[in-house]
Amino acid sequence: MIDGWINLNKPKGFSSAYCLNVIKSKFKKIKIGHAGTLDPLAEGVLPIALGEATKTVSLIHLLFKSYLFEIQWGSETDTLDLEGKVINSNEIYPDKREVQNILKKFIGYQMQIPPKFSAVKINGKRSYELARNNLAFDIDERKVFIKNIRLLKHENNKSLFYIKCGTGTYIRSLARDIAKSFGGFAHVTKLVRTRYGNFRIKNSNSLEKLIEKESTANFLKYVLDIQSALIHIPSIKLNDERINLIKNGMKVSLVNEFGKVSLDNIYTAALEKPLALGYLKSGFFYPRRVFN
Numbered sequence: 001m002i003d004g005w006i007n008l009n010k011p012k013g014f015s016s017a018y019c020l021n022v023i024k025s026k027f028k029k030i031k032i033g034h035a036g037t038l039d040p041l042a043e044g045v046l047p048i049a050l051g052e053a054t055k056t057v058s059l060i061h062l063l064f065k066s067y068l069f070e071i072q073w074g075s076e077t078d079t080l081d082l083e084g085k086v087i088n089s090n091e092i093y094p095d096k097r098e099v100q101n102i103l104k105k106f107i108g109y110q111m112q113i114p115p116k117f118s119a120v121k122i123n124g125k126r127s128y129e130l131a132r133n134n135l136a137f138d139i140d141e142r143k144v145f146i147k148n149i150r151l152l153k154h155e156n157n158k159s160l161f162y163i164k165c166g167t168g169t170y171i172r173s174l175a176r177d178i179a180k181s182f183g184g185f186a187h188v189t190k191l192v193r194t195r196y197g198n199f200r201i202k203n204s205n206s207l208e209k210l211i212e213k214e215s216t217a218n219f220l221k222y223v224l225d226i227q228s229a230l231i232h233i234p235s236i237k238l239n240d241e242r243i244n245l246i247k248n249g250m251k252v253s254l255v256n257e258f259g260k261v262s263l264d265n266i267y268t269a270a271l272e273k274p275l276a277l278g279y280l281k282s283g284f285f286y287p288r289r290v291f292n
Contacts, residue, residue, distance in 0.1 A: 001030070001051055002027065002030055002050045002051050002219075002220065002223060003050060003051035003052040003053055003226060003274070003291075004050055004051070004053050004223040004224050004225050004226055004228075005047055005048065005049055005050070005053050005199075005223065005224040005225075005226070005228060005229050006023070006047070006048040006050065006205065006210065006222055006223060006224070007045065007047060007048075007199045007200075007203055007204045007205060007222075007224065008023075008034075008045075008046045008047070008048050008204060008205060008207060008210070009043070009044060009045065009046075009201060009204035009205060009206050009207070010038050010042070010043055010044060010045075010046040010207070011043055011206070011207055012040075012041060012042070012043040013040060013041070014040060014207075015039075015040045016034055016037045016038050016046055019034075019046065019048075019207055020032060020033075020034050020048065022207060022211055023048060023210065023211065026211060026219070027050070027219075030050055030051050031050075031051055031054050032048065032049065032050055032054070033048075033049045033054040033057050034046055034047060034048050034049065034057075035047045035049065035057050035060040035061060035196065036060070036061070036065065036167075036193075036196055037119065038191075038193060039081070039172075039191070040083075041081055041082060041083055041188075041191065042191040042192070042193065043191070043192050043193070044067070044191075044192040044193030044194060044201055044204075045193045045194065045195060045196045045199050045200070045201050045204055046193070046196075047060060047196055047197075047199050047229065050223060052226060052274060052291045052292060053226045053229070055277065055289045055291065056226060056229060056230060056277065056289075059230060059232075059233060059265060059277070060196070060197060060229055061167045062167065062232065063167075063196060063197030063198075063232060064147060064164055064165065064166060064195075064197070065164070065165060065166075065167075065169075065193060065195065065196050065197075066162070066163065066164045066165075066193070066194045066195040066196075067162070067163050067165075067171055067191060067192060067193050067194060068152075068160065068161070068162055068190070068191075068192045068194055069160070069161050069163065069171050069175070069188055069190060069191045069192070070158055070159065070160045070161075070188070070189045070190035070191075071158065071159055071161070071175040071178070071179070071186045071187065071188055071189065072157055072158050072186060072187060072189045073092070073093045073094065073157045073158070073159070073179065073184060073185070073186050074089055074090065074091060074092070074093060074157050074184065074185060074186070075088065075089040075185055075186070075187060076088040076089070076176060076179070076185035076186065076187055077187045078116070078117065078131070079115065079117040079172070079187075080115045080117070080172035080173065080175065080176055080187050080188060081172055081187055081188040081189070081191075082187070082188070082189055083117075084117065084187070088185045089185055090183075090184055090185060092179075092182055092183055092184030092185075093157050093184070094182045094184070095154075096151070096154040098182065099151050099154060099159055099178075100151050102178065102181050102182070103149050103150070103151060103178075105181070106146055106149055106174065106177070106178065107146055107147070107148065107149060108145070108146065109143055109144070109145050110143070110144050110145070110146060111141045111142070111143060111144075112141060112142060112143075112144045112169065112170060112173050112174070112177065113139055113140075113141045113142075113173060114127070114139050114142070114170050114173055115127075115170055115172045115173055115176075116128070116130075116131040116137075116139065117131050117132075118139075118170065120139055122137050122139065127139060142168060144165065144166060144167075144168050144169040144170075145165065145166035145169070146163065146164075146165045146166075146169065146174075147164040147165060147166070148162075148163065148164045149161060149162070149163045149164075149165075150162045150163075158189065160190075171188060171191055172187070172188050172191075175187060175188050197229060197231070197232065198228060198229055198231050199229070205222050210222060226274045226291075227267060227269065227274065230267050233265050233266065233267045233277075234258075234263055234265070234266045234267070235266065235267040235268070235269065236254065236257055236258075236266070236267075236268055236269070237268075237269045237270070237271060237272075238268060238269070238270055238275065239270070239271060243270045243275060246268060246275055246276050246278075246285070246287050246290065247275070247276075247290060249287055249290060250287075251284050251285060251286045251287075252284070252285050253283060253284055253285075254266075254280060254283055254284065254285045255283035255284070258280060258283055259283060260282045260283040261280060261282075261283060262279075262280055262281050262282060263279060263280040264279055265277065265278075265279060266278060266279060266280050266285060268285065268287075273291075274291040275290070275291060276288070276289060276290045276291060277289045
């Protein structure tokens, strides 16, 4: 049984689901999932969960993501990237200083409307399905958080940015909104996720290396342990009778270790093996997900 994470560098031109299915074909009896879908035209870090690590995917979504993205000024497409058709255009091309100054208003919490070509659900349907069928619909705005955004390069009608943001942030929508601040239009021409929590692009593995050039036996050297993705979660290693109680889904006292505190999430391990995810309430650990 393989349990852990793979730091995949998703190639441009392939959907996240496609990459997942390619890896699934190599390990047909192992449960596989991923954290943080990337659009086909996007590339970069795509954390892949194997086996018991799939139980921790929901906790990975709490982590910050970093991207490099390039936008082209002067035109907006229906998909807000290179894949779509141009629906709006003008000749408003802000200079470098104007772009740098406007970025300040996009730091912090923002209300953002996701792209119509996205996986957001509208009455049970994915919005991209409705958009492809030319159906009229609205998407509610949602709160997102941008920790930092910087202009790295600006020339001709293109700008390159770095951003660190929270879950749910759509870079395509951000490009649209930045352009709107000038009364103009823009769309994303390049998008690279450089980091997702503890997963960095410099330590990532190409799909080709993982699948085409490596045997199943050698594949294990690319698998990271479950806890490596949970550095933001308090953890504790146990070596006493509480292990069996937790395995049976029972609460145990961690008052001696943590005091009478309450925590939304905590990771427990039995020596070097993952034990359970759960929460602390007044010093007592309540397991939510027990690892096999």
